[in-house]
Amino acid sequence: MLPAPNRLRERSDFASAVRGPGSTRAGSRLLVVHAHRTDARAGCPPRVGFVVSRAVGGAVVRNRTKRRLRALVAQRLAVVPGGVDLVVRANPPAGAASSGELAASLDALWHKVLGRLGGVA
Numbered sequence: 001m002l003p004a005p006n007r008l009r010e011r012s013d014f015a016s017a018v019r020g021p022g023s024t025r026a027g028s029r030l031l032v033v034h035a036h037r038t039d040a041r042a043g044c045p046p047r048v049g050f051v052v053s054r055a056v057g058g059a060v061v062r063n064r065t066k067r068r069l070r071a072l073v074a075q076r077l078a079v080v081p082g083g084v085d086l087v088v089r090a091n092p093p094a095g096a097a098s099s100g101e102l103a104a105s106l107d108a109l110w111h112k113v114l115g116r117l118g119g120v121a
Helices: 011-019 059-079 092-096 099-117
Strands: 024-027 031-037 047-052 084-090
Touching (some): 011 031, 024 099, 047 059, 084 092
Parallel strands (some): 047 084
16 A cells, blocks of 8 residues: 555646646556656655556456555655656556566556656666
């Protein structure tokens, strides 16, 4: 589970991370990772949100996919600089993917978007 300060919750925060000025994204067959730099000088921690639609599968599959993604992100959160908002969106094949496949896809996309933002990659 992600600590409360590291969670994206507001619709406006998701929207700015996905479509805001200065946001970037990288995608693969399984996942799409969106990133947006907020004000790091204010001491904001990195925040992460997840989007897993019905196209991924039924409620059980969606919830299992979100749990696996949350666990993977929690392990990698220390390398994200402060003031960065990330949105991890699962594509339909993610529901049937193994945790190893999700981890490999997440790592590649994570480094790509953080590199584009000028963060630690």
